[in-house]
Amino acid sequence: MCKGFRIPIVALLLMACGGPQSMFETAGPDAARVIVLWWILFAICLFVTIAVIGVLLVASFRRRSEGELPVPDKKLGVAMGWGIGVTIVLLTVILTATFRSSDAYAEQGPVALTIDVVGKLWWWEVTYLGENGEPLFRTANEIHIPTGVPVRFRLRSDNVIHSFWVPSLAGKVDLLPGRTNYLRLAANKAGIYRGQCAEYCGIQHALMAFLVIAQLPEEFAEWMEAQQLPAREPKDEMTHRGKNVFLQAGCAKCHTVRGVAVAVEAGPDLTHLAPRHTLAAASLPNRRGHLGGWISDPQGIKPGNLMPATPLNSEDFQALLRYLENLQ
Numbered sequence: 001m002c003k004g005f006r007i008p009i010v011a012l013l014l015m016a017c018g019g020p021q022s023m024f025e026t027a028g029p030d031a032a033r034v035i036v037l038w039w040i041l042f043a044i045c046l047f048v049t050i051a052v053i054g055v056l057l058v059a060s061f062r063r064r065s066e067g068e069l070p071v072p073d074k075k076l077g078v079a080m081g082w083g084i085g086v087t088i089v090l091l092t093v094i095l096t097a098t099f100r101s102s103d104a105y106a107e108q109g110p111v112a113l114t115i116d117v118v119g120k121l122w123w124w125e126v127t128y129l130g131e132n133g134e135p136l137f138r139t140a141n142e143i144h145i146p147t148g149v150p151v152r153f154r155l156r157s158d159n160v161i162h163s164f165w166v167p168s169l170a171g172k173v174d175l176l177p178g179r180t181n182y183l184r185l186a187a188n189k190a191g192i193y194r195g196q197c198a199e200y201c202g203i204q205h206a207l208m209a210f211l212v213i214a215q216l217p218e219e220f221a222e223w224m225e226a227q228q229l230p231a232r233e234p235k236d237e238m239t240h241r242g243k244n245v246f247l248q249a250g251c252a253k254c255h256t257v258r259g260v261a262v263a264v265e266a267g268p269d270l271t272h273l274a275p276r277h278t279l280a281a282a283s284l285p286n287r288r289g290h291l292g293g294w295i296s297d298p299q300g301i302k303p304g305n306l307m308p309a310t311p312l313n314s315e316d317f318q319a320l321l322r323y324l325e326n327l328q
């Protein structure tokens with residue numbers, strides 16, 4: 001291959017390893033443990049691959065010379081012994097390293113906060129719990145955590161199997177119907193880390209993402225306080241109209257806005273929708289145009305999801321958008 005091509009290709013490959021959803025850019029002790037395990041596995045697999053290919057190449061090019069006797073049984077036995085010995089040592093290293101890193105996940109130490117996460121089709125319902133396990137407030141697809149302290153995720157599913165994975169912060173843990181799993185992690189620097197469902201769960205598995213936003217403790221405390229408030233009341237006529245559209249057009253059947261409507265069926269809680277970065281489980285940026293597109297054609301954007309289209313005349317549509325943008 002021409003040398004001029006090689007450098008950009010290597011650079012591209014390395015670029016693919018960075019960014020907000022990369023296990024190579026660790027932002028916490030748990031992810032750091034995972035990456036050590038990854039490099040151990042990588043080194044062992046590389047060594048085994050090179051050794052096996054090397055031995056195969058030697059064997060295929062080697063010819064027994066004239067009059068040479070076959071390899072004696074004793075020599076073969078020694079080679080076999082070495083092969084088995086090395087294999088046992090390598091497998092033991094892999095097993096120990098794997099147990100050590102998965103033990104760290106299940107660690108039941110003290111945590112600053114417990115957050116309940118339920119895998120839905122195809123989004124994440126997030127409930128912050130108080131000191132006695134009582135629900136404080138509910139949100140969706142965007143999880144704020146304080147930096148520097150461990151938090152615990154309680155992971156569940158009421159449908160199929162999903163898997164909670166924020167590569168920069170920790171390894172994967174499955175959300176299983178009928179069972180509760182736990183994941184303890186800490187972020188040691190503030191930032192936005194992207195997470196992704198890591199277990200195939202249906203047609204929109206790929207668009208089942210989320211954000212973990214690690215904030216300095218004082219910023220996080222402010223966020224927690226703001227989230228516990230009920231929805232902001234409309235201040236002008238158009239926003240008022242939007243609120244009525246929200247209540248009458250069917251939105252309130254699935255979406256709770258605290259202080260305004262409690263939904264019977266569970267779609268994402270929209271009480272504080274406006275400050276969220278994304279819509280539809282991190283599929284779209286949370287901007288007016290995308291929000292409008294999502295409301296009028298959710299099946300075009302994410303086919304198979306449970307949200308139906310909401311046909312509205314243009315004044316009602318604009319008023320609804322204004323109301324949703326008012327939900328600070």
Ligand code: CUA
Pocket residue numbers: 119122161162163197198199200201202205206208
């Ligand atoms: Cu949920 Cu894949």
